[in-house]
Amino acid sequence: MDSITLSARHLHAFAEVGFQVAGGSGAHGAMTALRKIIPVEAYEFVAYDPATGRHRSLVSSGYARVDEDAAEEYARLDPYRRAMASRVPLPMGSPGTELYYRRHLEPYGWRSGLTAPLFVGDVGEARYTGLLHVNARRALPPETGTVLGAVASTLAHVTDVTRCVIDPFGLPPGFHAVAFERGGRRRAVAGWPGSEAIEREPAMADLARDFIDSRELSRRGLWPDSTGQWREVRVHRAGVGFHGAIQGAVIAERPCSLPYDLTAREVEVLTRVAFGDSNPQIAAALVLSVRTVTTHLEHIFAKLGCDSRTRLTTKVLAEGLCRLDVP
Secondary structure (H helix, E strand, O other), X not given: OOOOOOOHHHHHHHHHHHHHXXXXXXXXXXXXXXXXXXXXXXXXXXEEEOOOOEEEEEEEEOOOOOOOOHHHHHHOOHHHHHHHHHOOOEEOOOOOOHHHXXXXXXXXXXXXXXXXXXXXXXXXXOEEXXXXXXXXXXXXXXXXXXXXXXXXXXXXXXXXXXXXEEOOOOOOOOOEEEEEEOOOOEEOOOOOOOOHHHHOOOOXXXXXXXXXXXXXXXXXXXXXXXXXXXXXXXEEEEEEOHHHOEEEEEEEEEEOXXXXXXXXXXXXXXXXXXXXXXXXXXXXXXXXXXXXXXXXXXXXXXXXXXXXXXXXXXXXXXXXXXXXXXX
């Protein structure tokens, strides 16, 4: 890719693009900033959804119309596949794209344009999120491709549909997270590493569905994964997919030791107490004698510093000490 000499105007525009993508006006704000250094008259952001393997138009401005099937048609072109491999913007009318441009752009007066493939992350770990079309009715300056290439990794966040909004709750450091749609489809959570433990457990999709259908805003608990490692788990409501429009849930976990020197059996007993079970009910559910349950409770009260079932229940629910019920 050619180089350009950066002026103060370029640097200011680049900084403004980053600000708009991160917390300002998103795509339109970013392109307003970019238009200060390249005379783009129309643009379209196309998002790639890894959950479906398809492209769709996400945000556009300046075009008289955007054909519904145009995004997927363009993404299948061999020249664009090569542009993805090189990360270099593809000029309008490049060999192999002529039919696309004659059909979708030239009838409306567009005579110049570029398409930039968008990736987030470092080169070795980059993740494709979609593409950006820019067009003009006159020839764009020679440096347009270099400028787009310079800001492509920033603009890629506009088309990153894996981003999930965990709001109003946050997660402490050390958690790994996976998002679920109600139908069970998994999605990555931008900014958080994925969880192999959750992905290995098919029943987590059912847990997410149950949570989405409940009236709860969040859920906490302890969960032994398939290897026997205990994990602290938090479940939050989230909007997933395009613009967070799909109702979903984020399930996050991190490895932990059982708190308060509790044993696995004691966690099962205190979980039943928190759910309101009596000692005989707990004994029947866990196939224990009532005497054994009473002994476990004596140990639990001592370890947690509680002197009543009410106080024990309050503490257990507040601190997420229940064993998480994975269907």
